[in-house]
Amino acid sequence: MKRFLTALTLSAAVLAAAPAVMAETAAPPSGPAQAEASSTLTTATAMINYGRSKQDALAIIAGVQMMVSVAEGTTIESGGQALDLNAVLDEAATIGKDDPLVMAKVEELRDAAETKTRGACYWEYWCDWYGYCEYWYVCY
16 A cells, blocks of 8 residues: 555656646747847848848848758748748849849759748658558648
């Protein structure tokens, strides 16, 4: 009986501490890396806005490239909506349509910008009615 009460007390203590431990791990990371990423995104947004106002395709491209480097496969949001980096690259292509180097850089960034716009990508194992199964790469 003494062992049972000891086990019950220990399990109650562990379960009571579990939400506090989960809360610590669920908190967003903070520190120098987070500050650098935030600063880079702010600078990239400013460069894109500058490029739009001055009709400078290279500034827009540099801003998109900065966002792609910081995002690391996640969605970049602006005002609660996912920012479509391909639409921003379309603006740069429209502004710099006469310059072949600008167009080459826009096309180079298209794949990277597309993966940064998607919310989540994963491999899904799917089977049809006939028992044929395969992996599909799905992005939402």
